[in-house]
Amino acid sequence: ENNILIRFPFQLEDEGDRYPYCGYPGFSLTCTNDSKTVLTLPYSGAFYVRRIDYLGHHIQVYDPHHCLPNRLLSLNLSGSPFVTEFLTNYTLLSCSTPNLGSQFTPVDCLSNSTHFVSAIPSLSFTNSLPQSCHVIRNISVPVTTSYQEIFSEDLQLTWSSPDCRYCELLDSMCGFESRNSNHVHCFPSHQTGNY
Numbered sequence: 001e002n003n004i005l006i007r008f009p010f011q012l013e014d015e016g017d018r019y020p021y022c023g024y025p026g027f028s029l030t031c032t033n034d035s036k037t038v039l040t041l042p043y044s045g046a047f048y049v050r051r052i053d054y055l056g057h058h059i060q061v062y063d064p065h066h067c068l069p070n071r072l073l074s075l076n077l078s079g080s081p082f083v084t085e086f087l088t089n090y091t092l093l094s095c096s097t098p099n100l101g102s103q104f105t106p107v108d109c110l111s112n113s114t115h116f117v118s119a120i121p122s123l124s125f126t127n128s129l130p131q132s133c134h135v136i137r138n139i140s141v142p143v144t145t146s147y148q149e150i151f152s153e154d155l156q157l158t159w160s161s162p163d164c165r166y167c168e169l170l171d172s173m174c175g176f177e178s179r180n181s182n183h184v185h186c187f188p189s190h191q192t193g194n195y
Contacts, residue, residue, distance in 0.1 A: 004049055008175045008184075009162050022178045024162050026081040036064075042079035044071065050154055055168040062154045067109035069119070071155075072139055082157035084142030089122035097135035109113045 011023020013030045030038045037049040039061055047061035060080070063071050071149065073092075077083060093099070098106065098116045108150060108178060110117040122138055129135070164174030167186035177185040 004052060006037070006052075007054070008173065009159075009164065010052065017052055018069070019177050024081075025183075026079075027159075041077060041082070042077055043076035044074065047071075047155070055165060057158050057160065057163075057165065059159075060154050061157065066153070068112055068153060068155060069078075069107045069117075073137070075142070075155075076136050077157070081159045081161065083159070085158055087140040089118040089138060090141050091122050091138050092119045092136040093120060093129070093133045095130060097132050099130065099133070138164050 006029055007028040008022065009024035010029050010148050011019070011027060013028040019029045030040065032038060038044045038046050038093075039049050039059065046064065048059055048064050051060040052058075052117060053060075062068065069092075090105075092107070092110075093104075095113045096114065096116070103120050104118040105120070107117040107119055117136065118133075119141075143155075162174070162184045164184060167184075169176035170186055170187035171189055173189050175187055176182050177183045
């Protein structure tokens with residue numbers, strides 16, 4: 001739907017059975033019936049893909065249910081090739097009334113008519129918790145930069161291996177050196193077929 005180009009190290013999962021050498025392990029993607037590209041993390045489930053930056057080694061994903069904070073409560077990147085670049089620590093609070101202070105960030109998708117969820121930077125969290133609040137838990141929030149607004153709609157993940165940046169700079173295709181090798185190599189971009 002978003003014209004996402006899927007190429008090495010990524011591969012569509014259904015093609016992985018026929019052409020296992022066309023994608024790197026852990027980089028399988030699927031498509032939904034309504035043309036969304038999906039990245040499934042082993043311990044955190046499915047995310048929709050908004051963008052892939054092959055030169056920068058970034059994949060930008062978002063929660064299909066549009067509540068990324070809920071997904072961050074149990075985000076576990078173990079078993080995947082992906083990591084986050086910056087983490088900021090926050091404390092999630094559940095309160096019986098909305099918090100209006102500038103240090104509180106409302107988390108609307110976790111709130112309802114009787115409980116208002118807010119996030120507060122853990123560094124500024126003091127023992128003077130409002131009486132109408134209790135701590136849900138402390139979480140580390142991955143952000144694109146150290147100054148990004150907390151709980152944006154997207155989560156940016158990065159990978160270090162395989163490193164295809166050199167190929168990207170040469171405007172070449174990156175792929176396995178051979179079918180029996182885990183080493184990557186640059187190929188002229190017009191070359192297609194068995195790579």
